[in-house]
Amino acid sequence: MHRLFTELEPSITVTEQNLADRVRYILRSNIFDGAELERLRREAVPSSNENATTGGAVPQVAEQPAHVDAAENTPVVADSNDDGTFTQELEIEQMRSTLEEAIMETRSTPLENRPRLPRIALSKRNRAVVRALNPMLVTYLEASRDLCETDSILFGAALAVCRIIGAKLSTAGRTTGQSSAIQAWRTRIEERIAKARALIGRLICFRSGNTRPRIVRTVRMAFAGTNVSLSQPDIMQKLTERIDDMKQRIAAWGKRIRRYTERSTRFNQNRLFQSDQKRLYKSLERPMVSGTGPVPNQADTVAFWRSLWSEPVNHSEGP
Template sequence: MPFVVDSNDEGTVARELELEQMRSTLKEAIVETRSTPLENRPRLPRLSLSKQNRVVVSALKPMLVTYLEASRDLCETNSIIFGAALAVCRIIGAKFSTAGRATGQSSAIPSWRIRIEERIAKSRVLIGRLICFRSGNTRPRIVRTVRMAFAGTNVSLSQPDIMQKLTERIDDLKQRIAAWGKGIWLYTERSTRFNQNLLFQSDHKRLFKSLEGPIVSGTGPAPNQADTVAF
């Protein structure tokens, strides 16, 4: 008598095999994450809230209970959660960078900062030419630059209060440069603190050593014996 397999049984078997493969992928990702330093972990991409992604996340949630209950501290919990996110990316086939966080990609200068630095450089050149015109330099190149600076306004170079308008324009450019520089400084400070936090979690001794300033030995005359005894 031939053996007949029910279609429902086939679907159940396929589902069990799929869940077992997910469970294996999750285990491999968590083990890999635990043995990988924080700065060498891959940078995970942003995933869309599609139906397929939600199904994968819902299937992995019950599997995380065993790992989370056995977690001993926050660092291990962090590794478990990151490993689960890594497993989701691998299951759905998402592409992500495997170069790690401490590579040149993270240390590259952002494009917005390059644009702001170019604006600052152009504004400084413009300020210099406006100051030259205010000092009496009427070369054609300087005059063209001044006219471009007041383009779109009702300011004319022949009006009586042109010197006041030049001063106002120069002050406005200086304030813009200060605001742009402040934004770059804030970004640099946040980036420095972020990198220091990563270094503290991976190698705190190296962080403390980098924060210590160089030891400067005294270059003045040595104290006499009486002062030494009094001290």
């Protein structure tokens, strides 16, 4: 196979192992069907009819110089004309059905439930798929009645491209402005607080006399990088100091989160006061809490408040 490849394409340098790997990749990925392989074999080796019964090895070799880049292990198109190269590999009808299915699915899906499309690489294969789908969109765009339908068509086309090239789609819907995600810094601080609380629990257990290996290992990790050892006579004092230090850190982290939350609330309220005061005042109103228990007795209520307001009490007021 390597000798025949060298005779067909003497300008391309490839090793026997690399050539065998490329043939194995094409066989496993099913890029070309049997008819396409046979056509490529006849074009590359028209006079070698005896190679047709060799199990398909020669057709792969004949197809290599036109469709495989010598620097990568993935097949790419080396033709100077990019248009329509991959439409020969992917059936047009299958692409059209994928596009139609994606557009119909997008039209019936609310905006917040649409999948998040990944950012795809600008490779020759991806550009060829996009160029093949662009002419199919003319019919849908001409029949579009408003901007929302045009948006659904374009999003469906992008979804079809991702499905054809095999890109991984996120199943979670897109987040809107009303339901923003938690900030990354706040998530990190909350994780630190959770770890610190777990460490305090382990230190308290060790101080109480729990000497399980897991507890002892955690205590040693807590004092890593210091001159404190568990065999010191003042280890209990060191444990108390370490626990107090962790509690102070937790309090500081919690104050940082509360300070940012209050600042963000003030900022949003000031901005809402400038744009919609009615909405601001409505958001500040506390909901009415209606009692669900039994109605209190009138005599008991009068006796309770009379004991607070009617009986004189002598208070010792200091300076």
